[in-house]
Amino acid sequence: MNLTLYVWRQKNAHDKGKMVTYKAQDISPEMSFLEMLDTVNEKLMQNHEEPIAFDHDCREGICGACSLVVNGVPHGPEKATTICQLHMRKFKDGDAIWIEPWRAKAFPVIKDLVTDRSAFDRIIAAGGFTSVRTGGVPDAHAILIPRPDAEKAMDFAACIGCGACVASCKNGSAMLFVAAKISQLAHLPQGQPERKQRALSMVAQMDKEGFGGCTNLYECEAACPKQISVAGIALMNRDYLCANLTVVEENSIG
């Protein structure tokens, strides 16, 4: 199939950037979306032109590196699929495809389709952990976890930190990402000792990074390639409210 691509090109963080049109020719339906972009890049480089820069690594939907908005939807049209897992059989000959980076104030563009998502790492550093040193922990079986809790924790732990939730939200909110980590640990006994402080610290960092607030649009859940549930946001809001109301000692988390 032959396709027309409209791709965001931006030379660096200070460049204004613009959409540039490319032709993708002889694309096999078996190709993945990123392999299609590789094909376009190969042709560009053969003409000694700069290839389109985009983040990617595992190409199997687990590392969270790939981050493209395709035809207005983060990770493209397929539900619960990262853009690296999308295959070209979902498109047809003659289609036009718009390709943009994640758009959010807290994710500045570095170049072309590559954005800076280090805000996510800083949020995790603020409280997305249990404060435990290596060694000196009890036997794994000393902590019993009811199976439903373990399954729920796993559902939330499946977050790959890609940022599609932020990219899909009109407010540029990171609530689903933060809620995923908070909810994972909230469902586990190991997460209980620091549960309140975790909510306060992670939300504080999230706000500091410049993400927007949540107005219950649920675009995040729809765009999430791992199908993280907005129920996590409800849990996080409860934890945050409870933490604010309860007196918490002046101990920094960690």
Add this chain to the structure above:
Amino acid sequence: MTLDSKIPSGSLTEKWDKHRFDMKLINPANKRKYSVIVVGTGLAGGSAAASLAELGYQVDAFCYNDSPRRAHSIAAQGGINAAKNYPNDGDSIYRLFYDTIKGGDFRAREANVYRLAQVSNNIIDQCVAQGVPFAREYGGYLDNRSFGGAQVSRTFYARGQTGQQLLLGAYSALMRQVGLGTVKMHARTEMLDLVVIDGHARGIITRDLVTGKIQSWAADAVILATGGYSNVWYLSTNAIACNVTAAYRAYKKGAAFANPCYTQIHPTCIPLSGDHQSKLTLMSESLRNDGRIWVPKKKGDTRLPNEIPEEGRDYYLERKYPSFGNLSPRDISSRSAKEVCDEGRGVGPTGFGVYLDFAESIQRLGKKVIEERYGNLFEMYERITDENPYKVPMRIYPALHYTMGGTWVDYNLMSTIPGLHVLGEANFSDHGANRLGASALMQGLADGYFVIPYTIGNYFATAKQPKVTTDHPEFKKVETEVIDRTKKLLSLKGKRTVANIHKELGKVMWEFCGMARNEAGLKKALSIIPELRDEFWKNAIVVGQGEELNIALERAGRVADFLEFAELLCFDALHRNESCGGHFRVEHQYPDGEAKRDDENYAYVAAWEFTGVGNEPVLHKEPLVFESIHLQTRSYK
């Protein structure tokens, strides 16, 4: 160069405990005077950086990805082994040790492997404490499953994304230290060379992948946790950016590289669908718990799989290896798959595929149970192939997956360059010639959480090196070398893209240094590789500038290193005139097609010393002495 494995004396089961007492310690108040560089933030690097920072050392951690959580450890699916024996089915530390040594075809260092089995239980405890959401049974206890090469259920898992969850545990511990200010994290920063002063590793040179800035970093010790080199074959299950650059630079500076020819081809990956393909996707070995592998009995049987009755099917692993059946170790399963496809009985559009069939399990256990166990893997398969594994058998084929070879390290995980420690897949130590499933995760975390935090203190206390800063002339010298090489890469304005050349290298390696190797083929590879390398430096295209994000330049540097490293790999394969584990030389096999080891002449670690690009490296042998295990033919029948 002398190889001193520094294996402690005493009985096998006491060596590590004895060593921990004998090793020198650094006083808690003095630890903050020592700095460590950690390159790579996967399971081994992340856990090491976190643990060392907790102890009080100053840590600078580096990764080329945009976040430490993106390391390729994240993609491991099936599980992590430990000798807990929770299922009460006969496991023990000794059995895990034995299965690993046997699985490695008796080519691993006994003492290291025993220690690995010993700390395996501590790893599970640590991960649970971090909140890693392992699968649980109804009583609230951890669930276990079986993996290849074992007759006990010793694998702990978190659905089909155990690697992701373990890495996130280590990443959380790392980020806690970053938040506390004890680790400085440098993401999007790639190590391009090692700095050695007075024979000790004292720092690295990096390139900032956003600004292009070349920078020096000094420390009292350097740790490489930079993963494996499967991408030499271009197509592998590795992430696209995985590379051998850090370990190869260390090799060029004097860190012996061991057993590069021990490479693992995983039996269950999604088959190649076309020339455009950029990687091969792994289907977890855990699927082999419930899937049955088969091909048609008759050559050229093109019926749809569901139309072929039982009598027409050859469940060849069950037939050839009755005791292990579909859970035979990876090297054996991969070669068997290749065998049946070479006979013309392969399935799928290319004829290079075998079936992994869940029909019988779905009927026996119900679809819901299969969905719970493998749901996300089945979805992944369907996305890529557009086929539904609940209705038709999966098609799979072997693919490059893991590299047992790596930088040579002693019992303290230190290379032949004092101060340079290497952890995880990047080192050679624990898996011998073949790695068992669910043990890579175990080794990465063992090295990072429970070995290096002890052994690095001993290095500091005994090495007594003076402090250096990046003002030392050696840093400037190596920086200049890196800058010159970068300029040289950027000056390449030929006619072939780097990916195109990389693809050709991959084809040469798959053809002549893949699952079945022979002398003529390896010699052919050794004549083609230098020519391809020349072609690269004359005719490659590298567009763009250095002082910016430049994906073409990044890739070019990695492929340039592959084009040198591949030669070392083939050379090692050629010199090892036996078959063992993942290294199969067709000239050395039993009549039934099994690997034929030559313990009399080859029971050693081949540690290679660099003598110049294109020159034959010098072989140093570390004899493998087995005090506890009796060498035997490795049979899974």
